[in-house]
Amino acid sequence: MASPELHADYLIDRRRMRRKLTFWRAAAFLVIIGAIVFAGLRLSGFPSATVRPHIARIAIEGLITGDKDTLKLIQDVADSHASAVILSIESPGGTTTGSERLYDELRRLAAKKPVVAVVGTMAASGAYVAAIGADHIFARGNSLVGSIGVLFQIPNVSRLLDTVGVKMEEVKSSPLKAAPNGLEPTSPEARAALAALVTDSFDWFKALVKERRSMSDQELATVADGRVFTGRQGLPLKLIDAIGGEREAIAWLESDKKVPAHLPVRDWRRQRSIERLGILGMAAGLAETFGYDAFAGWLQKAELMAQTRELDGLLAVWQGAAVN
DSSP: OOOHHHHHHHHHHHHHHHHHHHHHHHHHHHHHHHHHHHHHHHHHTOOGGGGSOEEEEEEEEEEEOOOHHHHHHHHHHHTSSEEEEEEEEEEEEEEHHHHHHHHHHHHHHHTTSOEEEEEEEEEETHHHHHHTTSSEEEEOTTOEEEOOOOBOOOOOOHHHHHHHTOOOOOOOSSTTTTOOOSSSOOOHHHHHHHHHHHHHHHHHHHHHHHHHTTOOHHHHHHHOSSOEEEHHHHTTTTSOSEEOOHHHHHHHHHHHHOOOTTSOEEEEOOOOHHHHTTHHHHHHHHHHHHOTHHHHTTOOOOOOOOOOOOOOSSEEEOOGGGOO
């Protein structure tokens, strides 16, 4: 039979082991929570700098559709503690309606905060509509800007159907209903109706450029033939305001808009599914409680993947692959 002294030592050792086990369980739990926080912030680029002054960077990339996530992002920036906004544009354009929605939201943003556009490789067609939504436009000397125009495209496979012996029959209320449909040659009446749509949207596009870039009718006619221009060409044509990149844009914000140059530039990105699961909400709360800079050393910038979407309707997009 064990002595009382040995029994007491055994109990003390047991208590010590329990305390150590409790400590390591708590530590493991905190590590898991921290991993979830950092994963959430990394995946979404969460704008945790909303609790302190900064310069927000919004990326307009790929095909412009005016999707609700992008519009919501711009609204969130407008309501944040951002002192100014850099609009980083890398896009050939998109749908006319999507470009209009994006432009309108950017103008609402510019009513609250200074907005400067920085063109990378390209801000053509609908993306140029987004650029003129900013207060000032910078572009590199070899950036492509402009492509002021609208198009409507539909494939015509009627000859292919004739070759394979397929004929599409239809009954419709009027000749222009669902015309053109690509399964038969486009009638002159349908072509004229489409031309009227394109002309109307083109007039809207030109009026927007004329107003925002303070152009005369003659100056507008020079740039509104659908061409793209390099930044060097576009500067004297009033398509952009200056040659430069983000560094020059920040200097302009400091000199013309009195935005402190020492403010950090923070990326704002569209929400992803992980946020809708509520994980990022917890990350946001911790980031706001302890400060974003406490997490900065753990985070790396993730490259955004361009999302391909089917475009429908009138397009304001530059198609460089079709240029020989």
